[in-house]
Each structure stands twice: as structure tokens, then as C-alpha cells.
Amino acid sequence: MNGSEILKAVIDTNVIFMAVYNPESKAGKIIKFANKNKILLFSPDVVKSELLRVLKRELGMSDDEINFIIDRLPISWIDKEIYKPALNKTKVKHKADKPSEALSLILNCKVLSADFHFKERMNINKLIEMLEK
Amino acid sequence: MKTIAIPEELHKEIMKLKIEKGSKNTSELIKNLVFEYKQQKFLEASKLFRDKLKEKNVSLASLLKNSKKIREEIADEWF
Numbered sequence: 439m440n441g442s443e444i445l446k447a448v449i450d451t452n453v454i455f456m457a458v459y460n461p462e463s464k465a466g467k468i469i470k471f472a473n474k475n476k477i478l479l480f481s482p483d484v485v486k487s488e489l490l491r492v493l494k495r496e497l498g499m500s501d502d503e504i505n506f507i508i509d510r511l512p513i514s515w516i517d518k519e520i521y522k523p524a525l526n527k528t529k530v531k532h533k534a535d536k537p538s539e540a541l542s543l544i545l546n547c548k549v550l551s552a553d554f555h556f557k558e559r560m561n562i563n564k565l566i567e568m569l570e571k
Numbered sequence: 572m573k574t575i576a577i578p579e580e581l582h583k584e585i586m587k588l589k590i591e592k593g594s595k596n597t598s599e600l601i602k603n604l605v606f607e608y609k610q611q612k613f614l615e616a617s618k619l620f621r622d623k624l625k626e627k628n629v630s631l632a633s634l635l636k637n638s639k640k641i642r643e644e645i646a647d648e649w650f
Contacts, residue, residue, distance in 0.1 A: 455631065455638065458617050459624075459631050461614055484645055484646070484649055487645050488638060492638045493623075495637075495641070496634055497620075499623060506616060507616040510613050512609065512613075533646045
């Protein structure tokens with residue numbers, strides 16, 4: 439990686455929740471690096487919908503509270519139309535995981551997830567090591 | 572590069588802060604201030620999230636488990 443390049447990754451729901459739960463965790467460190475503009479984080483719109491529904495249904499949050507959290511995440515949400523063409527090129531068997539992998543194919547980067555469904559997962563320890571350099 | 576015009580007094584404050592923070596230049600100082608602002612906002616979101624988990628007596632593990640179910644539900648609706 440030279441000085442002009444910036445790392446990018448597709449971040450999955452579980453990593454987002456872990457980061458928000460504990461900003462000092464490895465997942466939290468990734469958000470910190472994104473806030474420092476050392477990594478660009480992307481996620482499909484379907485992940486955003488998942489976050490919204492979980493926060494509403496599981497924690498009974500109001501729309502304002504949900505937006506308070508979502509707006510503070512340094513993540514670019516990518517519309518379905520962008521990653522849709524790559525959905526049929528994905529290797530992951532689980533239908534629900536296909537959008538994240540499809541987006542990673544479009545952006546030519548890896549998925550940052552705690553889910554073992556993804557074969558092309560990014561190693562969070564190695565990523566932190568790279569970002570700390 | 573862009574130039575911004577600021578009042579004299581604010582310029583003095585920024586120079587003082589630059590020395591205090593040990594920043595190499597004003598650009599680095601502002602970059603760090605922006606980072607601190609964004610990180611502070613994120614910490615506020617984190618606090619709200621943890622407060623809600625506590626209030627509803629929900630663990631992160633169970634939230635993640637239910638999140639997976641919701642993910643499948645959304646996938647069925649969307650694709």
C-alpha cells in the first residue's frame with residue numbers, strides 16, 4: 439500500500455454491532471480507523487435495513503434513536519442497483535449473505551465479517567496490523 | 572489545496588491549539604479535530620446502544636442471533 443491508496447472493505451452487520459457495543463474492541467478499532475480516513479467502509483443497503491429492523495424490533499428504539507446511531511457510523515451504504523449485477527457471481531451459499539459478497543466483487547475488496555459463510559473474509563487482526571503501520 | 576478565511580481572534584485560538592496539541596501544521600490540527608469529533612459522535616451512539624441493551628435486558632449474543640434471523644427475513648423480501 440502506498441501513500442495515495444486507501445484500504446476499503448465491505449463491513450457486515452455483526453462487525454458493526456460488535457463495534458458499536460464495544461468501541462475498544464477489534465471491530466471498534468476498524469470504525470476508529472474509518473473515522474481517521476485510513477479505511478473506507480461500505481455496506482449494502484440491505485445491511486442497513488437489517489440494522490434498522492434489529493434496533494427497532496429487538497431494542498424498541500424510536501426512528502430518531504435509530505438515526506442517531508446509523509448517522510454516526512462511517513459507512514457508505516450502497517444501493518441494490520449497484521451490486522445487483524454481481525449477485526449471480528457470488529460463491530457464498532447463504533442467500534442472505536450474497537449482497538455483501540456481491541458488493542465486495544463490485545468494489546474489488548474483501549468482506550469484514552464474523553460469519554464463517556464468507557470464504558473470502560478479511561482477517562481483522564491482519565487488517566488492524568496494516569492500518570496501524 | 573483550499574484557503575479559508577477566518578477572523579483574527581479565531582486564528583489566534585487555532586495557533587494556540589496547534590502548539591498545545593503539538594500538531595505539525597494547521598491542516599494536521601484540523602484533521603485531528605475532525606477525527607476527534609467523529610469519534611466522539613460514535614461513542615455517543617455506542618452509549619445509547621449499550622443503554623438500550625441494558626434497559627431491554629438483551630445480550631449482544633442474543634441480539635446477533637436474532638439479527639441473523641432478521642437478515643434472512645429481509646433477504647426473502649428483497650431477493
